[in-house]
Amino acid sequence: MNSEQKLKDIWFAGGCFWGLEKYFSLVPGVINTAAGYANGNTEQTTYEEVCRGDAAFAETVQVTYDSFITGLENLVFLFYKAVDPTTVNRQGNDRGIQYRTGIYYTSEEDAEAIRRVTEEVRKKYASPLAVEIKPLKNFIPAEEYHQKYLDKNPSGYCHIGKEQFEAAKRGNIDPADYERPPDSVLKDVLSPVQYQVALENGTERPFGNEYWDEHRKGIYVDITTGEPLFSSRDKFDSGCGWPSFSKPVDPAVTVEKEDASHGMDRTEVRSRSGNIHLGHVFDDGPRDRGGLRYCINSASLRFIPEEKMEEEGYGAYLPFV
Known part of the structure; x- marks a missing residue:
């Protein structure tokens, strides 16, 4: 798209x-x-x-x-x-x-x-x-x-x-730095909702997920690999009940696939290194930000607030937030 x-x-x-x-x-x-x-x-x-x-x-x-x-x-x-x-x-x-x-x-x-x-x-x-x-x-x-x-x-x-x-x-982020653990390991470390959404292409409830109303500065990473995916700077309130972003932190970190499930014609968004289901991208986003809305499941993400980015190894991405 x-x-x-x-x-x-x-x-x-x-x-x-x-x-x-x-x-x-x-x-x-x-x-x-x-x-x-x-x-x-x-x-x-x-x-x-x-x-x-x-x-x-x-x-x-x-x-x-x-x-x-x-x-x-x-x-x-x-x-x-x-x-x-x-x-x-x-x-x-x-x-x-x-x-x-x-x-x-x-x-x-x-x-x-x-x-x-x-x-x-x-x-x-x-x-x-x-x-x-x-x-x-x-x-x-x-x-x-x-x-x-x-x-x-x-x-x-x-x-x-x-x-x-x-x-x-x-792109700026090297996928070799972010290896996905085996599914057997993820089964133990992810919650049932995270596993169902990220690995089984599920969808969490709107307005009842972790980051839909998160307003702090920080970076959102792949729940399975830690690869940076989205920045708080590109996040906006779309009213849909899921985290919405105008673009990924780097265009190379996401993969788009046609999705005809549930009788709809949509574009699925997956992470590059983890190959997990993130959500979908639509063309009804803010025009002054490019017109796209990346509608992403909180369950596929981990949020790292700005004040913890350095200690968790994401200090290089502080200029992005």
Whole structure:
């Protein structure tokens, strides 16, 4: 099921733009990518001039994304997975001011989101980060030769590894970190309602479930694996009696399937790693949030309030709530 689109742009610099352009083109929710030169000191430039460092441009990728599908926080986290944020004017074999790392924005709202994620990333490094976070001063599209370079030249040079490209396809959350226990174990640890809803495609009662009127900040995770699924920031009161969200915390963590049960034509939502029944998605959600309503059973979720996220291992997702 498709959302309405609300397209936004963000600009990332991180070594050779050939690889970074390909990397972001694989991310769910990214609509378009373009290689170019950003934050230099002239109105026009060429690749040769950029390589000489004459006007201090950075090789940069413009990323156009559907903010109703993926958030800026997701993209910034993925950026940090593709670069070494501690090196100055260098990524891989690429050296020079044009290969510096940077994130360029056009709104203060975006700047705040970038800084929140960057602060969480900073905690993982002993060395200071060398990523410049600045307003976009200018962006000049690169020559056609450089656009979608790795699509046209699959064996071309790239400083980003194959595993990182695969991670981009998966989104920000790695399913390998969230393994579902055997059903025999789940039978013992889940309540009868949780087991019936999550593993047997059941439905709990409206207005009588655990999270339908939960208003605290926090994250909702798969009851069987702990994989992050939904954020309190995307939760809204739909009046249906079940928790309702405008989108998942990452578009890759849910799977949609056609559901013709009970004589209805619906779209079922399942979790990616746990493959459990979550609920259904409908197109009657708030238009200013994309138009979707993820109607989810509380019994398939575990809520972790904001103040406990760090101690339970979800500190990296604090910028999402």
